[in-house]
Amino acid sequence: MLIYIAKRLGAAIATLLLIMTITFFLMNTIPGSPFLTEKSTPQQIELANQKYGLDKPLIVQLKNYLVNYCKGDLGVSLKMQEGTPVKDILFKQGKFGLSMRLGLLAVLVAVILGIPLGCLAAYKRGTWIDGLLRVLTTVGVAIPTFVLAATLLIYLGVKAQLLPVLSGSLTNWKAYIMPVISLSFYDVCYIAKLTRTSMLDAINQDYIRTAKAKGVKNKWIVLKHALRNSLIPVVTFLGPLIAFIITGSFVVETTFSIPGLGKYFVESVINRDYTVIMATTFVVSILVIVMNLVVDIVYKVIDPRITLSSTDE
Amino acid sequence: MAEQTKLLEIKDLKKHFRIKKGGFNKHQTVKAVDGVTLDIFKGETLGLVGESGCGKTTLGRTIIRLYEPTSGTIIYDGKPIFDSEQNIAEKMLPYRRKMQIIFQDPSASLDPRMTVGEIVGEALDIHKLCTGKGEREARIKKLLDEVGLNTEHSNRFPHEFSGGQQQRIGIARALAVEPEFIVCDEPISALDVSIQSQVVNMLEDLQEQLGLTYLFIAHDISVVRHISNRIGVMYLGNLVELAESYELYRNPIHPYTKTLMSAVPIPDPVVTRSRERLILEGDIPSPIDPPSGCKFHTRCPYATERCKEENPVFRDYGGGHYAACHLLEK
Numbered sequence: 124m125l126i127y128i129a130k131r132l133g134a135a136i137a138t139l140l141l142i143m144t145i146t147f148f149l150m151n152t153i154p155g156s157p158f159l160t161e162k163s164t165p166q167q168i169e170l171a172n173q174k175y176g177l178d179k180p181l182i183v184q185l186k187n188y189l190v191n192y193c194k195g196d197l198g199v200s201l202k203m204q205e206g207t208p209v210k211d212i213l214f215k216q217g218k219f220g221l222s223m224r225l226g227l228l229a230v231l232v233a234v235i236l237g238i239p240l241g242c243l244a245a246y247k248r249g250t251w252i253d254g255l256l257r258v259l260t261t262v263g264v265a266i267p268t269f270v271l272a273a274t275l276l277i278y279l280g281v282k283a284q285l286l287p288v289l290s291g292s293l294t295n296w297k298a299y300i301m302p303v304i305s306l307s308f309y310d311v312c313y314i315a316k317l318t319r320t321s322m323l324d325a326i327n328q329d330y331i332r333t334a335k336a337k338g339v340k341n342k343w344i345v346l347k348h349a350l351r352n353s354l355i356p357v358v359t360f361l362g363p364l365i366a367f368i369i370t371g372s373f374v375v376e377t378t379f380s381i382p383g384l385g386k387y388f389v390e391s392v393i394n395r396d397y398t399v400i401m402a403t404t405f406v407v408s409i410l411v412i413v414m415n416l417v418v419d420i421v422y423k424v425i426d427p428r429i430t431l432s433s434t435d436e
Numbered sequence: 437m438a439e440q441t442k443l444l445e446i447k448d449l450k451k452h453f454r455i456k457k458g459g460f461n462k463h464q465t466v467k468a469v470d471g472v473t474l475d476i477f478k479g480e481t482l483g484l485v486g487e488s489g490c491g492k493t494t495l496g497r498t499i500i501r502l503y504e505p506t507s508g509t510i511i512y513d514g515k516p517i518f519d520s521e522q523n524i525a526e527k528m529l530p531y532r533r534k535m536q537i538i539f540q541d542p543s544a545s546l547d548p549r550m551t552v553g554e555i556v557g558e559a560l561d562i563h564k565l566c567t568g569k570g571e572r573e574a575r576i577k578k579l580l581d582e583v584g585l586n587t588e589h590s591n592r593f594p595h596e597f598s599g600g601q602q603q604r605i606g607i608a609r610a611l612a613v614e615p616e617f618i619v620c621d622e623p624i625s626a627l628d629v630s631i632q633s634q635v636v637n638m639l640e641d642l643q644e645q646l647g648l649t650y651l652f653i654a655h656d657i658s659v660v661r662h663i664s665n666r667i668g669v670m671y672l673g674n675l676v677e678l679a680e681s682y683e684l685y686r687n688p689i690h691p692y693t694k695t696l697m698s699a700v701p702i703p704d705p706v707v708t709r710s711r712e713r714l715i716l717e718g719d720i721p722s723p724i725d726p727p728s729g730c731k732f733h734t735r736c737p738y739a740t741e742r743c744k745e746e747n748p749v750f751r752d753y754g755g756g757h758y759a760a761c762h763l764l765e766k
Binding site: 328329330332333334335336337338339348351352425426427428 | 497500502528529532533536537539541544545546547548549558559562563593595606609610613
């Protein structure tokens, strides 16, 4: 187990290095610079470049980023909040926290609704309930988030005035409703579809018949034997989903005017705020990598047939 | 074997499956079991043979109501548990204790997420057969011991065992509720030949110790002959012949049984060369649209006009030797 974790850690570091390098070079291929505005003179730009080390060769700049990240220093913002440490922007100003709160809630909704709906559809296979759910979930995965978010905003927010149009910093429970629905709708439908398919697969297995022969009640056959065996695809989907959803969605945060990480990240790219781009990528990448590791370990818990590594045997 | 008590009486049992075919709402019916009448006596082993797809497995599963019968009657120990005419469909929970099944594929029939102890123990819990944790543990160990497994292995998962061991787990699981009747649904066909005899011998020993009644389903006639007191032969959802094991082997009277028997390999080249090998022509017809009259008439070398129109009656031709064939009625 320890060897396995050490191996995974090594792979994670390599992955992270690769992501940061690629992001760095891609970022530098975008024309423009953080200091380029209509008013700025070439001298000013050069001065700023010198101040932040942007005059150095790219490879040296990359090295500086990586060395500083190892020390836990994410640098200061170059443009959007010039001079403010990026760490403070992400964590102290609550951008990360805001997106995470919203994201975790959305994941929770996706799991709490998606899995039971999938089970229900599988259990009632071939009936009108299954048919209805199939139509709904197919529509659900087809509707783009921005359409759903805008529709909700217009009908529930503007016309009916039931919910606040501006969600802001999510100080009120009402402010959560529309963003969470928009964020989780696709995932609820997708998880329901996944669960249905793998449940149907499990229900036709021999061990379900064994359980029936033992006298296990139908309800428990579904919950205990079928569900546990059909969760693997759902867990696979959930890992990266959690990582991405808690780091914020640009569309949802923009639509509902939430000052979260997703929105800030996209703005940082538009503004060429290099340090913010790099730091955000760094944080998101770590989250995705960690979630993937967690998923692999959860697999092992769900399905004892899966061994984590060859040395595990 | 003169006076025997009937453990199970099955009358005109049918199991039809509806399958979807083609466009919207187009259904067809597969007549997997199409009117089987059969008695199973206490303490005997009734073998059931037939080609793949003839309905052996469906019959076994329908008898213990893993499949809900389409029509017919099942009487267990004098009590009707299913009767389509009188609308009886008893709750199965108490009968799940008395009737058990061993499945063909041992690895697929064990929940991969449960340990052996949980698999065996679940049955004990459902039927509330143990009072304390200690007793439960002891029971599980005893069961594992009975089927020749290491009692220390109850914390392991099914995939950690070989096929033969997995089948032993399946048997231990079936025995956990102390059943009287066990459907052995091709329990050895997924196993290595070397393991097959071990499992068959174990099943025989258990029968002797515990007084079990078996319905032993297989397509290998030699194994069935070895273990069974009586053998039933199925063809396309019907029982075509039923007789004591030795009698059926020595004196098959239905043309289908005759061809089956001639196909059994005999480990003696002299006998094999000299004996007449009957070969059936054509494939087994589809149970979706079975032939009229006697279902075997399309492949029967002796078929007459009558066979095409009239379904032969399954009747006793002396000494408990049942068959369904018009040719025998002359």
